[in-house]
Structure formats: structure tokens, C-alpha cells
Amino acid sequence: MPKKIHKRDAQVSKALIITNAIQLFSQKGYASASMDDLAKMCGLNKAMVFYYFKNKKGLYEAVMTQVLEEIQQKILKENEKYTKPIEELESFIRTYAKFACSHPYLPALLLKELSDSGAVFPEMLFTSMRQLFALFSDILKRGEEKGCFHDTMPMILYFMVLGTLNLIVTTKPLREEAAQKEDILLDTCAECDIDQIADYLIEKMKQMLKEKK
Amino acid sequence: MPKKIHKRDAQVSKALIITNAIQLFSQKGYASASMDDLAKMCGLNKAMVFYYFKNKKGLYEAVMTQVLEEIQQKILKENEKYTKPIEELESFIRTYAKFACSHPYLPALLLKELSDSGAVFPEMLFTSMRQLFALFSDILKRGEEKGCFHDTMPMILYFMVLGTLNLIVTTKPLREEAAQKEDILLDTCAECDIDQIADYLIEKMKQMLKEKK
DNA sequence: TATAATTAACTAACCAGTTAATTAATTAGG
DNA sequence: CCTAATTAATTAACTGGTTAGTTAATTATA
Incomplete structure (x- = not known):
């Protein structure tokens, strides 16, 4: 779990979420991919995922x-x-x-x-x-x-x-x-x-x- | 959801669970397959699943x-x-x-x-x-x-x-x-x-x- | 009577999604 | 160039629902 070293930057955070989500979804599948785990992987708060992608399905579609x-x-x-x-x-x-x-x-x-x-x-x-x-x-x-x-x-x-x-x-x-x-x-x-x-x-x-x- | 019409019979119940589990797992995948739903499909109590197959993984292996x-x-x-x-x-x-x-x-x-x-x-x-x-x-x-x-x-x-x-x-x-x-x-x-x-x-x-x- | 099958009710963990407050960056005005 | 107001990014704490799995009591069968 990498600690956040980046400044406040929507682009960076969004990309970080997608990058980790690709790994998570591909390894665990849609249903088993936990948004809590994803947030930890990113070193971000879970609410960020919903802030940028609305819901889990929205994130999956982006991925x-x-x-x-x-x-x-x-x-x-x-x-x-x-x-x-x-x-x-x-x-x-x-x-x-x-x-x-x-x-x-x-x-x-x-x-x-x-x-x-x-x-x-x-x-x-x-x-x-x-x-x-x-x-x-x-x-x-x-x-x-x-x-x-x-x-x-x-x-x-x-x-x-x-x-x-x-x-x-x-x-x-x-x-x-x-x-x-x-x-x-x-x-x-x-x-x-x-x-x-x-x-x-x-x-x-x-x-x-x-x-x- | 078929109501149980069969007598008490371990063989029958076990087969009933597997048959329905095949459908459920193949449609929803392992993670999304709910044991509560499965029990309802079978018209049996959920505890029966664990009685016969120990846990979800055991059932999946049997399937x-x-x-x-x-x-x-x-x-x-x-x-x-x-x-x-x-x-x-x-x-x-x-x-x-x-x-x-x-x-x-x-x-x-x-x-x-x-x-x-x-x-x-x-x-x-x-x-x-x-x-x-x-x-x-x-x-x-x-x-x-x-x-x-x-x-x-x-x-x-x-x-x-x-x-x-x-x-x-x-x-x-x-x-x-x-x-x-x-x-x-x-x-x-x-x-x-x-x-x-x-x-x-x-x-x-x-x-x-x-x-x- | 003993054993096997079945049940209702429960638990503890987890999960997607929300909310309201907080912090940082950006912009506008003097 | 500094500061006040605005906006955007981030967070902790929470909710309601679902989940796998357990337990102890109950019913049927041999």
C-alpha cells in the first residue's frame, strides 16, 4: 500500500484509481473486487472512487x-x-x-x-x-x-x-x-x-x- | 422456487443442491453466487448446504x-x-x-x-x-x-x-x-x-x- | 430409541455507497 | 503582491443491507 506522495491532482488520482482497478478487477473479477481494498491500494480514501466514478459499475466501465x-x-x-x-x-x-x-x-x-x-x-x-x-x-x-x-x-x-x-x-x-x-x-x-x-x-x-x- | 415435494432423502437433497448450484455458479460466478439464494432455489434450508458440503468452496468443488x-x-x-x-x-x-x-x-x-x-x-x-x-x-x-x-x-x-x-x-x-x-x-x-x-x-x-x- | 435430516434464529464480518466537515488550490479584488 | 472568497479535492465516520457460516433445537426415519 503506497502512501500518497502526489499533490492534490484530480488527473493523477483518477489515473491512480483506474490503474489499480485494472489490476484488481482482472485478478478478482467484478464481484469480488472490493472498493475498500482498491482505496487502500491507491492510498486514497474510498469516497474518492465514488467522487470520480459515481459507482462501482461506472469505474468498471471506465476500466x-x-x-x-x-x-x-x-x-x-x-x-x-x-x-x-x-x-x-x-x-x-x-x-x-x-x-x-x-x-x-x-x-x-x-x-x-x-x-x-x-x-x-x-x-x-x-x-x-x-x-x-x-x-x-x-x-x-x-x-x-x-x-x-x-x-x-x-x-x-x-x-x-x-x-x-x-x-x-x-x-x-x-x-x-x-x-x-x-x-x-x-x-x-x-x-x-x-x-x-x-x-x-x-x-x-x-x-x-x-x-x- | 419449487416447494419441496420430496421425502427426507439425503441423496435427493444433495443432488438437488448440486443441480441448482451448477446453474447458479455458471450464471453468477463463484463470488456472486449467494448461498441464501441457492437454498431458496432448492426449497431447502440454507444450513443444508453446509451440512452436506461443509462450505461454499466445498460445494463449488463438488460442482x-x-x-x-x-x-x-x-x-x-x-x-x-x-x-x-x-x-x-x-x-x-x-x-x-x-x-x-x-x-x-x-x-x-x-x-x-x-x-x-x-x-x-x-x-x-x-x-x-x-x-x-x-x-x-x-x-x-x-x-x-x-x-x-x-x-x-x-x-x-x-x-x-x-x-x-x-x-x-x-x-x-x-x-x-x-x-x-x-x-x-x-x-x-x-x-x-x-x-x-x-x-x-x-x-x-x-x-x-x-x-x- | 437412536440416528440422520431439517429448521429457525443468530452472528460477525464485509460491502457499496453517503454525508458533512475539512483541507488545499485557484481566482478575484484592492 | 497580498488577501479574501470560491471552488475543487480529500477525509472520517457512518448506514443499511448482504454474506458465509454456526448452533441448538426439532422432526422424521430405521
Whole structure:
């Protein structure tokens, strides 16, 4: 619990709350995240949370918006560097993989939210999530028009990519622990780094997309 | 809230609690599932829950064990019908897909648990989950030895299958809602039935596995 | 009669959210 | 440039409701 070293500054306090809330929500989930704990983490009074974000749900929405905005901007920016659909797809997967690995709160928050079917955060979930999917879907469609992709079902392929990468990241501690006590026969991919995994995924996606029905 | 119509019977009461707990935990998540609510759903006194399962965690473990046992038995039984790795893989995917679709509590519970890295249910998670993965991994390995599969990374492919199917099932209500208000340009696969999706996944898996590195 | 199943009533901790008072920073006026 | 008034940020203390879990008494069954 860090003591407050910062001056009175709304911007700073607000950012401090969001930063800690990202950690808390991603680790404990919405219901188990305590606003008392959050205030202690921030070194602020609990009332500040409600002063800036009205209520718990408001804070959660701010957290999700920021996190989704972050990854979306990153992917869009990377995407601009490429023109060929294959390269764009590769960039999408690699960027998401790297970001998810270095910011593991993203997969945790996303999987929790999706496993609830957006129970906590119903409206804004697809407003924000849709845009990422739209980009992915668009890449596939353009690839199909150009004749380099075949037999695409964007929604399924999207879940394939996100599902795989999110599970790989969130289960990492579990798989590492398993690797120690398990027999060697069962490879839990505990030592694979995220680049290897992204490479493998990309190659497999290429194989899936190049074949005509 | 059904009134109790059953006689005094430990077996019946216990089963009643588990059945309702599966629904409750899968809908609300571990933290938000209230034992008071559960007792009301069962038409029993709350103390019964603690009488039979000691505490909330004990009940949750019983729920997870039963649910994982259920799907595992189903898949193992189906698997016996086949001998060729390709058929076994196909059966694995199709059986999981169908079961997940008709018992949507499974994907909900699994995704919640995995997004926590087994926070609630640490020990038994991989004891039970491992067996399913072991079967999947085994199918791939035997296929590779026989020369019909190539370049397999079982852990990644496992998450690919489970990740895709689980997300497809849990997001179904979300995607259907989206389909109504969204532009037609973005296909959320709202009308796809689970057999189509399983077919597509199986075909894509075949394409991925047949190619040599 | 002994044992197992069930209940009502209780507790102590926790939680989201409120309130009214206090402190610090900003601005305006002389 | 200083000070008084205004506004914004922060706090302690509180509330009402909920929660997991307990206990001791009661009912049914074998």
C-alpha cells in the first residue's frame, strides 16, 4: 500500500484509481473486487472512487473502455504499416499476442466478461469489441476478394485467435506449475514463449485459409 | 422456487443442491453466487448446504468435479467407437461442441475458472482438466506416429478447440442481440447452429494437421 | 430409541455507497 | 503582491443491507 506522495491532482488520482482497478478487477473479477481494498491500494480514501466514478459499475466501465481502447489503438496503428491481407492478419495476431502477454489483465478481463455474456458490462461491450472484430473481419474479406483467402467464417476464426491466445496467457501460471509436478509425457507448453505461439498460430491460420472449399 | 415435494432423502437433497448450484455458479460466478439464494432455489434450508458440503468452496468443488466428470465420460465413451486418429479427433470436437451447446453451464464455468487461472479451484482443476487434455494430446500423438498428422502442438491446438467452442456458446445471446441492431455487413454468425460450427472447425483442423512443416 | 435430516434464529464480518466537515488550490479584488 | 472568497479535492465516520457460516433445537426415519 503506497502512501500518497502526489499533490492534490484530480488527473493523477483518477489515473491512480483506474490503474489499480485494472489490476484488481482482472485478478478478482467484478464481484469480488472490493472498493475498500482498491482505496487502500491507491492510498486514497474510498469516497474518492465514488467522487470520480459515481459507482462501482461506472469505474468498471471506465476500466473496460480504457483497456479495450488501448489494444484497439495498438492494433490499428500496426495495421497501417501493411497492405497485403496476409501481412495484416499476421500483424493482428502478433500484436494481440504480444500485448496480451505483457498486459495479462487484458485476457483476464476479456474472458471474464465474455463468459458472462456481458453480464456486467452489456451495452458498451460490443460497441468496443465490435470494432476489433470489424477490423479482423475486414482483413479476411479483403483477402477473400483478392483470392488469397478461402472459405472464411470470420466470427469463428476470430474466436479461434482470441480464444487461443487468451487461454494461453491466463493459464500460464497454471501450466508452469503443472509442468513441475507432471509426468514428462504431457507437454503443457510451459516454456513456449509468446512469439513461438504466435508464429505457430499464424502458420496454422495460413494453412487454414489457403485451401479452397 | 419449487416447494419441496420430496421425502427426507439425503441423496435427493444433495443432488438437488448440486443441480441448482451448477446453474447458479455458471450464471453468477463463484463470488456472486449467494448461498441464501441457492437454498431458496432448492426449497431447502440454507444450513443444508453446509451440512452436506461443509462450505461454499466445498460445494463449488463438488460442482466442478461433477461437471468435468460428465463431459469427460461422454467424450471417452464416444471415443471408444473409433480407431483412426482422424475419426477420434472429429468425435472429440463434435461431442464437446454438442454437449457444450446443450449444457451451456459447462463453457461458462470453464471460462470463468480458466480466466482466474484456477483461483477458486486450484488443485483439482488440473487433476480433472488434465485427463481431457491427455486424451486430446494422445489422439494427436498417435496420429503423428501413424503419419496422418503433422506439426502438432497439442496444448495450443487444445486451447484452439476449447477456446473457440466455449466462446461461441457463451457469446450466443450477445451475438444474437447484436445481429438485430447491427449493420448487415458484420456477420456475427448468430444463426449458425452448433453442427455447422463443429463441421467447420473439424475441416480447418484437418487442413492444419495434414501439412508437413 | 437412536440416528440422520431439517429448521429457525443468530452472528460477525464485509460491502457499496453517503454525508458533512475539512483541507488545499485557484481566482478575484484592492 | 497580498488577501479574501470560491471552488475543487480529500477525509472520517457512518448506514443499511448482504454474506458465509454456526448452533441448538426439532422432526422424521430405521
